[in-house]
Amino acid sequence: MRVGSCxxxxxxxxxxxxxxxxHFEVMFRPDLYRDDDSGLREARDAAFDLLYKTARASMxxxxxxxxxxxxxxxxxMSHGLATLWRTGNLRGRLDGDPSAVAEHVAxxxxxxxxxxARSLGQDR
Numbered sequence: 865m866r867v868g869s870c871x872x873x874x875x876x877x878x879x880x881x882x883x884x885x886x887h888f889e890v891m892f893r894p895d896l897y898r899d900d901d902s903g904l905r906e907a908r909d910a911a912f913d914l915l916y917k918t919a920r921a922s923m924x925x926x927x928x929x930x931x932x933x934x935x936x937x938x939x940x941m942s943h944g945l946a947t948l949w950r951t952g953n954l955r956g957r958l959d960g961d962p963s964a965v966a967e968h969v970a971x972x973x974x975x976x977x978x979x980x981a982r983s984l985g986q987d988r
Contacts, residue, residue: 881946
């Protein structure tokens with residue numbers, strides 16, 4: 865996955881969290897929604913499917929390749945960054961425009977991937 869496309873997705877996620885904090889909060893608070901709501905389940909599945917398809921296309925992954933780990937890692941990174949940004953925990957560490965911060969973090973994720981590959985003996 866290219867850093868540019870990755871950072872664009874991260875920026876969109878962070879900007880949604882920053883500009884719609886109430887929606888962002890409710891989306892991840894099971895005590896605030898009904899899990900048996902079929903519309904909610906459909907929306908949740910559609911959102912994950914979109915992430916999955918976007919990652920598959922970005923990676924040029926084969927149709928039978930399971931990329932769930934990549935999708936969840938990207939989601940976790942985006943969500944974590946959005947949460948850290950919203951709560952002010954990045955002040956003094958990563959300041960500025962969310963686009964620049966996302967690009968910086970995306971480059972860090974690429975390096976983490978390299979480190980993980982080395983530790984797993986999967987150097988390329």
